[in-house]
Amino acid sequence: MEIHSAGDDDLDLAHDGPDDVASGPGVTRRPVTAAENLRASRGWWDADADNYQSEHGEFLGEADFVWCPEGLREADAKLLGDVAGRRVLELGCGAAAAARWLAAQGADVVAMDLSAGMLRHAEQAAARTGLTVPLVQADASALPFADGAFDVACTAFGAVPFVDDSALVMREVYRVLKPGGRWVFSVTHPMRWIFLDDPTEGGLRAVHSYFDRRPYVEYDEHGAATYVEHHRTMGDRLRELLGAGFTLVDLIEPEWPEGHEQIWGQWSPLRGRLFPGTAIFVAAKPSD
Numbered sequence: 338m339e340i341h342s343a344g345d346d347d348l349d350l351a352h353d354g355p356d357d358v359a360s361g362p363g364v365t366r367r368p369v370t371a372a373e374n375l376r377a378s379r380g381w382w383d384a385d386a387d388n389y390q391s392e393h394g395e396f397l398g399e400a401d402f403v404w405c406p407e408g409l410r411e412a413d414a415k416l417l418g419d420v421a422g423r424r425v426l427e428l429g430c431g432a433a434a435a436a437r438w439l440a441a442q443g444a445d446v447v448a449m450d451l452s453a454g455m456l457r458h459a460e461q462a463a464a465r466t467g468l469t470v471p472l473v474q475a476d477a478s479a480l481p482f483a484d485g486a487f488d489v490a491c492t493a494f495g496a497v498p499f500v501d502d503s504a505l506v507m508r509e510v511y512r513v514l515k516p517g518g519r520w521v522f523s524v525t526h527p528m529r530w531i532f533l534d535d536p537t538e539g540g541l542r543a544v545h546s547y548f549d550r551r552p553y554v555e556y557d558e559h560g561a562a563t564y565v566e567h568h569r570t571m572g573d574r575l576r577e578l579l580g581a582g583f584t585l586v587d588l589i590e591p592e593w594p595e596g597h598e599q600i601w602g603q604w605s606p607l608r609g610r611l612f613p614g615t616a617i618f619v620a621a622k623p624s625d
């Protein structure tokens with residue numbers, strides 16, 4: 338809904354699932370199973386990897402950590418603390434520009450993503466920059482790492498909005514962090530879900546219920562999901578973090594910077610000056 342560039346102007350709220358006879362590809366809000374979600378996400382991000390990188394690669398940089406379309410950088414925000422010498426996991430890394438930036442700061446980084454297509458871009462960027470980090474293809478809902486393996490975990494818009502059970506991802510990240518470890522993730526700000534995916538004036542009118550947690554689903558001509566993205570309210574996100582055992586350190590709602598004119602999908606200067614587009618949760622696993 339929010340992260341890739343398709344809009345939801347054609348949202349078909351009547352269509353309720355693959356059992357309906359779909360007359361063609363479309364967009365809806367309906368429940369999905371974990372398996373359907375995983376299949377759609379892997380297929381979508383594999384197929385869209387080249388497009389995503391050609392559209393956003395320059396903004397994201399070769400070795401840079403950009404938290405959000407507002408352009409907030411980890412170099413300025415310092416949400417992860419000093420990463421030199423620390424074991425860091427980047428989830429939903431995409432082309433892993435953030436992981437390479439972290440490696441350049443002296444961190445011992447592992448970057449993971451569901452999509453082989455996205456990880457191929459990470460490999461190519463590693464060859465171009467000479468900054469190589471281990472890449473792991475996996476689902477963030479089942480992290481293939483030992484308990485307490487990392488000091489820090491992070492993601493900029495990766496994995497969390499694309500899984501059916503984000504509370505499970507919170508528990509998985511908690512498990513792989515050491516006591517005292519930090520978990521920082523950015524997502525579309527929950528309030529954006531009440532608006533259409535429209536960076537212009539059309540995107541200033543509230544049309545969806547903030548309380549509708551049914552995922553946004555794009556489907557093919559057979560009704561099968563091809564893209565799935567999940568909304569959680571601010572309270573849901575907090576409960577998922579606290580329920581996993583984390584404490585909340587900070588919640589950043591980056592303001593749209595003066596002079597920043599770049600549009601990313603539904604993120605635009607027009608809307609960014611009025612209301613937040615990104616929420617960044619900074620959480621910590623309590624020390625023993």
Ligand SMILES: C[S@@+](CC[C@H](N)C(=O)[O-])C[C@H]1O[C@@H](n2cnc3c(N)ncnc32)[C@H](O)[C@@H]1O
Binds near residue numbers: 382500
């Ligand atoms: C919007 S992109 C963000 C990529 C990168 N962090 C960035 O800032 O450009 C979302 C990423 O999440 C990944 N992803 C989606 N579902 C995932 C899952 N279940 N586990 C791990 N990664 C997932 C996608 O493959 C994609 O690379």
